[in-house]
Amino acid sequence: MRKPPESPPCDKCRVDLMAENRETADIYMLSKRQVVTVGEQVIDINHIALWGNIERLKVADPVGCFFLVNRVFHHFLNKEREARG
Helix, strand or coil: CCCCCCCCCCCCCCCCCCHHHHHHHHHHHHHCCCEEEECCEEEEECHHHHHHHHHHCCCCCHHHHHHHHHHHHHHHHHHHHHHHC
16 A cells, blocks of 8 residues: 555566567556546547657557557556455
8 A cells, every 4th residue: 555656665566568569658647547438437548649649659569559548548557446346
């Protein structure tokens, strides 16, 4: 239950990304708060903002990155919804 940017309390909590996932993780972190809402409910990541970040950082595989970021975004969105009940 740490609050970033504190260091993880142990090596079990630390996540080291594989080199091939670094670009996708960077794009996800830049884009994850750019969302489409209905009322106060988040329904999707903003694809325009996502593509803008992919183009800005000159991602090697833009289409693959787009689909991976969408997948990760919806994974965490669904986890958040499940946690709320």
